[in-house]
Amino acid sequence: MHFSAMKTLPPQARVALGLAVLFAPMAGLAMESPHVDMSARPAVQKLLDRIEADEPKPVRMETVWKGADVDGDGAADFANPTGAAPREHDDFGDGAFGARRDGGSRRHEGVDYTAVAGQAAKAPISGYVTKIGYAYADSTDLRFVEITNPALGYVARAFYVDPSVEVGQTIHLGQTIGHVASLQKHYPGITNHVHLEVMKPGGRRINAAALIQPKLVAAA
Template sequence: MRLNMRLNMRAVGAVVGVLAALCVCDAARFGQLCSGNPANSRRTADSWGQGHFGAGRGTRLHAGLDIVCSDGAVVYAPCDVTLAGRLTVYTDSSKAAINSGINLRAEGLCFKLFYVNPDRTSGSVRKGQRIGTMMPMQSVYPGITSHVHVQMCDKSDPTQYF
């Protein structure tokens, strides 16, 4: 009887663990990131390359996911987030026009948005609220599909959240 009870408790514990994992994944589903792109369409091939995670970038791989966003468009919080400071994207001064982004934390995740001029860099923002504007990517990369680059802090693939 005790053995059966222990086995049943282990089975219940395993089921609860799986359900908890499913809930975390559902909770981390990102909403609209950029005005004008309610479906979070991703950057495909253009003269500057491709925007999917792992795309080739010369000798390195693209460590994020590019979500289409027009220059000057409003950028929204993709989920309830804590703003965790401004970031500098490049060390190259020729790219100063797009050299900003923001660090975000949410639901156990840590991620960054590149090419965003944040309205503020600390505090909390609810899903769908404005967090900034898309910087003028065309001024640095003429002809590229303008986009917000989403990168996980651990450089894992962010595609699953979209």
């Protein structure tokens, strides 16, 4: 069989056929002599290497976060502030938008993106810093950064961020705005995260997860 025809066979069949062809002459020798000539080994290895090279290599996939293009200019207008998935259920509840809080008396107004304390927090939208405030009225160690984009009509607040920006500063999408604070003092055992709230004019909260979605792509 010509080698080009062998390439149409399944890999296992090609290996079996190749070995049979190479070792068939040696089968008779083995009956007459205890010493079999193994000079064909390099040819066998060459065949196996060629078959392996023909096999498709596994593709490693990775998750990237794609922000929505709300103004239609072909570029993303939103970004994941931590680059990680939303917080799943833990002892303090779920991190999804609208999740139950306080026994169902209120709903979660943002999306919690998991993080490692101390990592960089990225700007979820472009605009300028309109406020740096405290996450809780009775605590000064947990803060949020508010960014307003007048052109888009959106406001975003990234909570539990130690800010490295100032009010009035112009911010670009994905720019570092501070570092993620640890929540363990207030909520021991909780998954550290950035709580992201996205608002339309008038203060109506919308689901950030609908604007920042995961996509599987082949790793570079």
